[in-house]
Amino acid sequence: KPRLVEDEDGGVIFLSSSYSSSSSGYGYVSIEKQRQRLPVYKYRTAILYLVESHATTIVVGETGSGKTTQIPQFLKEAGWADSGRVIACTQPRRLAVQAVASRVAEEMGVKLGEEVGYTIRFEDISNPDLTRIKFLTDGVLLREMMDDPLLTKYSVIMVDEAHERSISTDIVLGLLKKIQKRRPELRLIISSATIEAKSMSNFFLSSKRRQALEGEELRPRLEPAILSVEGRGFNVQIHYVEDPVRDYVQAAVSTVLLINDKEPPGDILVFLTGQDDIDAAIKLLTEEARSNGKNSSGLIILPLYSGLTRAEQDLIFSPTPKGKRKVVISTNIAETSLTLEGIVYVVDSGFSKQRFYNPISDIENLVVAPISKASARQRAGRAGRLRPGMCYRLYTEEYFLNEMSVQGIPEIQRSNLVSCVIQLKALGIDNILGFDWPASPSPESMIRALEVLFSLGVLDDDAKLTSPVGFQVAEIPLEPMIAKMILSSNELGCSDEIITIAAVLSIQSIWFSARGAQKELDEAKLRFAAAEGDHVTFLNIYKGFLQSGRSSKWCHKNFINYHAMKKVMEIREQLKRIALRLGIVLKSCETDMQLVRKAVTAGFFANACRLEAYSHGGMYKTIRGSQEVYIHPSSVLFRVNPKCVIYHSLVSTDRQYMRNVISIDPSWLTEVAPHFYQQQRHNPTIH
Numbered sequence: 001k002p003r004l005v006e007d008e009d010g011g012v013i014f015l016s017s018s019y020s021s022s023s024s025g026y027g028y029v030s031i032e033k034q035r036q037r038l039p040v041y042k043y044r045t046a047i048l049y050l051v052e053s054h055a056t057t058i059v060v061g062e063t064g065s066g067k068t069t070q071i072p073q074f075l076k077e078a079g080w081a082d083s084g085r086v087i088a089c090t091q092p093r094r095l096a097v098q099a100v101a102s103r104v105a106e107e108m109g110v111k112l113g114e115e116v117g118y119t120i121r122f123e124d125i126s127n128p129d130l131t132r133i134k135f136l137t138d139g140v141l142l143r144e145m146m147d148d149p150l151l152t153k154y155s156v157i158m159v160d161e162a163h164e165r166s167i168s169t170d171i172v173l174g175l176l177k178k179i180q181k182r183r184p185e186l187r188l189i190i191s192s193a194t195i196e197a198k199s200m201s202n203f204f205l206s207s208k209r210r211q212a213l214e215g216e217e218l219r220p221r222l223e224p225a226i227l228s229v230e231g232r233g234f235n236v237q238i239h240y241v242e243d244p245v246r247d248y249v250q251a252a253v254s255t256v257l258l259i260n261d262k263e264p265p266g267d268i269l270v271f272l273t274g275q276d277d278i279d280a281a282i283k284l285l286t287e288e289a290r291s292n293g294k295n296s297s298g299l300i301i302l303p304l305y306s307g308l309t310r311a312e313q314d315l316i317f318s319p320t321p322k323g324k325r326k327v328v329i330s331t332n333i334a335e336t337s338l339t340l341e342g343i344v345y346v347v348d349s350g351f352s353k354q355r356f357y358n359p360i361s362d363i364e365n366l367v368v369a370p371i372s373k374a375s376a377r378q379r380a381g382r383a384g385r386l387r388p389g390m391c392y393r394l395y396t397e398e399y400f401l402n403e404m405s406v407q408g409i410p411e412i413q414r415s416n417l418v419s420c421v422i423q424l425k426a427l428g429i430d431n432i433l434g435f436d437w438p439a440s441p442s443p444e445s446m447i448r449a450l451e452v453l454f455s456l457g458v459l460d461d462d463a464k465l466t467s468p469v470g471f472q473v474a475e476i477p478l479e480p481m482i483a484k485m486i487l488s489s490n491e492l493g494c495s496d497e498i499i500t501i502a503a504v505l506s507i508q509s510i511w512f513s514a515r516g517a518q519k520e521l522d523e524a525k526l527r528f529a530a531a532e533g534d535h536v537t538f539l540n541i542y543k544g545f546l547q548s549g550r551s552s553k554w555c556h557k558n559f560i561n562y563h564a565m566k567k568v569m570e571i572r573e574q575l576k577r578i579a580l581r582l583g584i585v586l587k588s589c590e591t592d593m594q595l596v597r598k599a600v601t602a603g604f605f606a607n608a609c610r611l612e613a614y615s616h617g618g619m620y621k622t623i624r625g626s627q628e629v630y631i632h633p634s635s636v637l638f639r640v641n642p643k644c645v646i647y648h649s650l651v652s653t654d655r656q657y658m659r660n661v662i663s664i665d666p667s668w669l670t671e672v673a674p675h676f677y678q679q680q681r682h683n684p685t686i687h
C-alpha cells in the first residue's frame with residue numbers, strides 16, 4: 001500500500017469559482033441564483049461587448065467557471081440566435097456534449113431537442129426549425145461543413161475546450177479561419193481552461209493582418225480579443241507517494257479507503273484511464289469496502305466514461321445524500337470537460353489513454369501514457385471547488401518535478417491522418433501540407449495517409465478524391481477503412497452482414513465487463529465464437545439478439561451489454577439509411593463467410609499480420625511494417641492463432657495487442673491492394 005506523504009510546500013493555489021461557500025454545498029438554490037454565482041456571470045457584459053466588436057474572442061477560465069453552460073445563453077439573450085440563426089458550441093467529447101446540452105436545457109426550462117439541442121455522431125437531438133443553441137462534437141461540425149461549407153446557419157461558433165487540442169478541434173480551427181475571411185459577420189469564441197491564449201491569438205492573426213497591425217493602421221476588430229475569467233482560489237494541498245507505485249488501480253483503491261477512513265466528508269474523484277481499469281477499480285473497491293466493515297458503508301461508487309447511459313450520467317451529477325460519500329472513478333473527461341460539484345478529494349493516477357502513431361511502422365494505438373504537468377494541475381484543481389481540498393498523486397514528487405512533460409502533444413501530431421486527409425479533401429482543400437494548421441502534422445504521417453487512401457482507391461494519382469468511391473467514402477461518417485469495407489460489401493453481396501459489423505465496431509464493446517467473472521464471460525463468448533474471428537462472432541451475437549426478441553434477459557444471461565446492443569441497432573439503422581442514399585442495396589450472403597472476410601480485407605488490408613511464431617502466445621508481425629503484435633485475450637482467436645489475420649485496432653500495454661481480429665487468406669491482399677503490397681521492402685512475398 002502506498003504511504004502518503006504530506007508536503008506543505010507542494011500545495012498549489014488554484015483559481016476556482018468564488019461561489020458556493022456554504023459548508024454543506026447543497027442547500028436549495030434556484031437555478032437562476034446558481035447561474036449568477038458562476039464567475040463568468042460578472043463578465044457577461046464584457047463578453048457580449050467583445051463578441052460584438054471582434055471577429056474572434058478568446059475566453060480563458062478555470063474549469064467550472066461557467067464558460068460552456070453560460071456563454072451560449074448570454075449570446076442567445078443578446079439576440080445572436082434571432083431570425084433563425086443558431087449558436088453553436090463544440091466539444092471534443094460526446095459525453096460532454098450530451099451532459100452540457102441537457103444542463104443548459106434545464107437551466108432555460110426548455111425541452112432538450114427543441115430550443116436547446118445537440119448532435120453527436122449517430123445521435124441528433126436537435127430540430128432544424130426550433131434549435132437556437134446547438135451543442136455538437138467538433139467532428140460533427142466538420143461533417144456539417146461538407147453540406148454547408150460556410151456554416152451559414154451559425155451566427156456564433158464557440159470552439160470549446162480548445163486547450164485539449166484534439167485532432168478535430170485543430171482542423172475546425174484551421175477551417176474556421178478560412179470561413180471567417182468569407183463571412184465577416186461570423187463570430188468565433190475560442191474557449192480554453194489554460195492559458196495558451198497568446199499563441200491561439202497569433203494563429204487567428206494571419207501574417208498579413210499582423211503586418212497591418214504593426215503598421216500605423218490599427219484594426220482592433222481583427223485582432224482577437226482575449227478575456228480571462230478570474231475566480232477566487234481555494235487551496236489544494238498536494239500529497240505525493242514516497243515510492244513509485246506498481247499498480248495504480250490498487251493504489252487508487254487503497255487511497256480512496258484511506259481518505260474515507262481518515263478525512264472529513266467530501267466526495268472523491270479518481271482519475272484512471274479507461275473502462276477496463278475503472279471497472280477493475282470499482283470491483284476492488286466494492287470488495288475491500290465490504291470486507292473493511294462499517295466505515296465504508298457510506299460510499300457511493302460511480303464510474304464515469306464515455307458510453308454511459310443517460311441514467312448513469314444523471315447519477316454522477318446528482319447531489320450526494322447526507323451522510324454518504326460519492327466516489328467517482330473517471331477517465332480524463334472529468335479533467336476539464338465536466339465539472340462535478342462536491343469534490344473535495346482528487347486521486348490522480350498520473351496516466352490517461354492516449355493515441356500514438358508511428359509513421360515509420362504505420363502503427364497507431366491507444367496507450368496508457370503519463371499525463372503532462374498541465375493535466376496534473378487541472379486534475380488537482382477539481383478538488384478546490386467548494387472549499388480547500390486535497391489531491392493525492394500516485395507518483396513521486398521527484399517524478400512530477402523532473403520527469404513529467406510540461407504540456408501534452410497536440411493529437412494531430414500523434415495520430416494516423418487518414419480520416420483527417422479525406423475530410424479536408426472532401427472540403428476541397430487540396431494542398432494539405434500547406435493548410436494553415438494550429439500545429440503542423442508531420443510530413444511522414446501525411447505521406448502515409450495519402451498512400452493508404454490511394455490504395456483504398458479513394459484518391460487518384462493527383463491526390464484528388466476519386467469518383468464515385470472517394471466521394472462515397474467521405475460521405476460515410478465512419479473511418480475511411482470501414483467506409484471502404486461497406487462499399488466493397490456491396491460488390492461482394494454481403495452488405496447486410498457488413499453493416500452489422502460496422503455498427504458493432506463503432507461502439508466500444510458489446511460485452512458486459514466481467515471483472516472477476518472472467519470464466520463465465522469466456523464461456524459466454526464460446527457460445528457465439530466463430531472460427532473465422534471476432535467480426536463473424538458479432539454476426540452470431542446479433543442474430544441471437546434478434547431471435548431473443550431483443551431481450552435484456554437474454555443479454556444478461558450471455559454477458560452481453562444490453563445498452564450496447566440497443567446502440568448497435570440504432571447505428572445499424574442509420575448506416576442502412578446512409579447506404580441506401582449511396583445506392584447500396586442491402587443483400588445478405590447467408591452463410592458464405594468468405595465474402596464477409598473479403599469485404600473486411602478490402603477495407604483493412606493495411607492492418608494485415610502474419611503469424612511468426614507459435615511460442616509466447618502466438619507472435620505476429622504486421623506484413624507492411626514488420627512490427628511485433630499479439631492477439632488480444634478478449635478475441636475469440638486468442639490462442640487459435642490463424643496464419644494470417646487482419647485487426648481492427650491495436651491497444652498497447654506490455655505488448656501491442658490486436659483487438660477484433662479476423663482470419664484471412666493472404667492472397668486476397670494483393671488482390672484488393674496491389675499497390676500497397678507490391679512495394680514491399682521487408683517481405684518481397686507475402687505467401
Ligand code: ADP
Pocket residue numbers: 038061062063064065066067068069070099100102103317336337338339340341
Ligand atoms: P466551464 O465550461 O467553465 O468548465 P461549465 O459551464 O461546464 O463550466 O459549468 C458550470 C456549472 O454548471 C458547474 O457548476 C457545473 O457543475 C454545472 N453543470 C454543468 N453541467 C452540469 C450537468 N449536466 N448537471 C448539473 N450541473 C452541471
Ligand code: MG
Pocket residue numbers: 064067068069160161336337
Ligand atoms: Mg466547459
